[in-house]
Amino acid sequence: MSILSSLSPRALSAPESGIVEVITYARGQEDLIPLWAGEGDLPSPDFVNQAASQALLGGETFYTWQRGIPELREALSRYYARHFDKTLSSDHFYVTGSGMHAIMLAVQALTNPGDELIYLSPSWPNIVASVEIGGAKPVVLPLDFVDGGWSLDLQKLESLITPRTRAMFINTPSNPTGWTASREELAAILDLSRKHGVWIIADEIYALYYYGKETRAPSFLDVMEEGDRVIFANSFSKNWSMTGWRLGWLVAPPEIGQVIENLIQYSNSGVAQFMQRGGVVALDQGDEFVRENIERAKISRDILCDTLIATNRVETLKPEGALYAFLKVDGITDSRAAALDIVDKVQVALAPGSAFGPGGEVFLRACFLRDPQRVREAAARLADYVLKL
Numbered sequence: 001m002s003i004l005s006s007l008s009p010r011a012l013s014a015p016e017s018g019i020v021e022v023i024t025y026a027r028g029q030e031d032l033i034p035l036w037a038g039e040g041d042l043p044s045p046d047f048v049n050q051a052a053s054q055a056l057l058g059g060e061t062f063y064t065w066q067r068g069i070p071e072l073r074e075a076l077s078r079y080y081a082r083h084f085d086k087t088l089s090s091d092h093f094y095v096t097g098s099g100m101h102a103i104m105l106a107v108q109a110l111t112n113p114g115d116e117l118i119y120l121s122p123s124w125p126n127i128v129a130s131v132e133i134g135g136a137k138p139v140v141l142p143l144d145f146v147d148g149g150w151s152l153d154l155q156k157l158e159s160l161i162t163p164r165t166r167a168m169f170i171n172t173p174s175n176p177t178g179w180t181a182s183r184e185e186l187a188a189i190l191d192l193s194r195k196h197g198v199w200i201i202a203d204e205i206y207a208l209y210y211y212g213k214e215t216r217a218p219s220f221l222d223v224m225e226e227g228d229r230v231i232f233a234n235s236f237s238k239n240w241s242m243t244g245w246r247l248g249w250l251v252a253p254p255e256i257g258q259v260i261e262n263l264i265q266y267s268n269s270g271v272a273q274f275m276q277r278g279g280v281v282a283l284d285q286g287d288e289f290v291r292e293n294i295e296r297a298k299i300s301r302d303i304l305c306d307t308l309i310a311t312n313r314v315e316t317l318k319p320e321g322a323l324y325a326f327l328k329v330d331g332i333t334d335s336r337a338a339a340l341d342i343v344d345k346v347q348v349a350l351a352p353g354s355a356f357g358p359g360g361e362v363f364l365r366a367c368f369l370r371d372p373q374r375v376r377e378a379a380a381r382l383a384d385y386v387l388k389l
Helices: 009-013 018-026 046-057 070-084 099-110 126-133 154-159 183-196 254-265 273-285 287-309 335-346 372-387
Strands: 093-096 116-121 137-142 144-146 149-151 165-171 199-203 230-235 248-251 324-329 363-367
Touching: 009 126, 018 335, 046 273, 070 093, 070 248, 070 273, 093 099, 093 254, 099 126, 099 165, 099 199, 099 230, 099 248, 099 254, 116 126, 126 137, 154 183, 165 183, 183 199, 287 324, 287 372, 335 363, 335 372
Parallel strands: 116 137, 116 165, 165 199, 199 230
Antiparallel strands: 093 248, 144 149, 230 248, 324 363
16 A cells, blocks of 8 residues: 555545645746735735734743634724624634634534535635535535626525535635625525525635725625624735734634634644734734725726726626636636746736636636736736737
8 A cells, every 4th residue: 555545535635726836836937926826915014023023022932722812802803893893792703823724613613524515616725625625515606707797696506505505605705706795695695594504604804805885895794693603714814914924713603612612722722822912913003004905906906907808808807806806818718727828928927717616717816916016017918918819
């Protein structure tokens, strides 16, 4: 028996990330403009770094609270009061080792091997992998793509619910499509949850990256009632340029708090306390930094989309939310090959749509949370590339 064949079939079936493949291929190339990963180009702000550094140097390096230090959970309560107009006690919050960890904990809490979890596609691939590694079955509902925009068919969503369905994973604003559910759509999804006794895992990481008239995207918090079965997964990564920190949180009913704490204990046993100190000041002092990030993203979104739409070779609309343009380019049928070719020919790195599951195969994803001048250069290079196809 070979070493590989002796491993768990679930571990062996975990796919290589199609996003990371392009990153590995392109990393280090001269004059590269990286629009590949879901992060901006600004480092974490100094006031966050200083808080964490002071705590580290001050000796906050011991085992800590499994659910998160009280100060961080209280700061999360204040954050939701400001941005979502919701009064949630600190008992609703659980600090995790990244948004990915938050999602994995939610999946572990809700599903058994053989259970089903419905997700919308194209989607961030990690949700599917986390469900499969846990032994449950991901059930896909492709979003509809018409005239450059994406939409959800609620009747199709309900048709996929079976007695084995334990949860629906709803990411809005969406990575990679930018699809953003309306308040009415969220209420309809919540009605399905109530009708069928199905949980919702709500990925609202991009809630503040919203380009409509309001200051944030619609949230399940706007339509929920006491007792609704919703768990929210979130992260410090995007708002405060903290992707490398691996710091996130869950919002969940206090009744299941001990279950979540137990799962944290048996996964990472809690996030380093000095890192959590950085999270406290990010939440309490970082609103202006977030606003600047959002404005920067909006400017770059408009530059990128306007330039590429003007070629008449790219089908897309300006996304309502999140950080990504999901581009359908005339003449491209293999997004993986195209992403590698674009790196070689014009030194712009994009994520292949094939990495995001059914419905994404012919698309390319560009993250536009970057210096608008660099995005302008990237857009010009990409326009030149597509016009030569």
